[in-house]
């Protein structure tokens with residue numbers, strides 16, 4: 001924690017004052033193998049599965065560390081399914097720590113039990129309650145998620161909701177559910193980014209703004225929402241400077257990029273990832289976002 005506390009201002013001065021585009025966080029896609037086929041997703045393998053080796057991920061972690069990154073998120077596909085010989089996801093988490101990363105995160109669909117996962121924090125994808133989550137992710141998936149969250153025993157577990165035409169009606173009850181669930185710390189609200197094949201599921205902008213206003217009102221009432229008010233306001237029209245190079249991305253085919261896949265597809269104006277708004281607010285030193293970011297990182 002002390003290391004992060006000292007590193008964050010150093011990183012800010014390096015990037016914001018001296019203009020060096022150095023990532024703080026790395027997102028590594030370790031495989032596109034998945035046990036679901038969510039309607040809003042185009043990441044999972046349709047036919048031939050791509051899975052990185054332990055050695056390749058080691059090289060990618062070392063590369064990212066040298067760039068200046070100190071936080072890593074293991075993504076997929078479903079990262080908890082990853083294995084290479086005797087190595088599993090915990091081997092990658094330990095490896096990242098040994099290289100020097102301050103903290104590791106795993107994003108999971110929570111279909112399989114994940115107690116014993118050694119990541120510092122876990123983000124579970126929760127796309128609404130009951131039938132709404134299942135509408136996006138498949139029959140029976142919500143019940144498994146609730147059970148696996150309860151039994152995980154992880155002290156730092158939050159959920160990530162992607163709002164689309166399929167589940168926007170469930171936003172209120174999902175926020176309420178998170179507030180009342182003792183195993184969940186925070187909820188992060190995102191909107192669907194229209195990757196090819198998912199365009200029809202994107203909400204119209206008026207509905208998006210209406211939902212953002214509602215989320216801001218919950219946040220002001222003290223609900224456990226990760227998004228900052230400043231970041232949420234920016235997501236209302238997406239008309240702000242993007243600082244997505246704050247994370248570097250390493251795709252499942254090994255492509256190393258300073259931006260997420262959406263940039264190459266020209267999707268920045270329609271981006272739904274809340275981190276885009278949060279990053280802009282951090283770079284402009286919006287006090288509420290800086291405090292939210294520090295809470296998350298420390």
Ligand SMILES: C[S@@+](CC[C@H](N)C(=O)[O-])C[C@H]1O[C@@H](n2cnc3c(N)ncnc32)[C@H](O)[C@@H]1O
Pocket residue numbers: 034040041042043075076077078079107108109124125160162190191192193194195198272273
């Ligand atoms: C690709 S998944 C990989 C991790 C894991 N399989 C899971 O579902 O949590 C990572 C996150 O991306 C989100 N996601 C997938 N497609 C998206 C889209 N079109 N727009 C925004 N987020 C999306 C998922 O809901 C999930 O929270």
Ligand code: SF4
Pocket residue numbers: 034035036037038041042043044076077078109
């Ligand atoms: S579980 Fe994750 S990777 Fe798999 S299809 Fe759903 S969102 Fe995509």
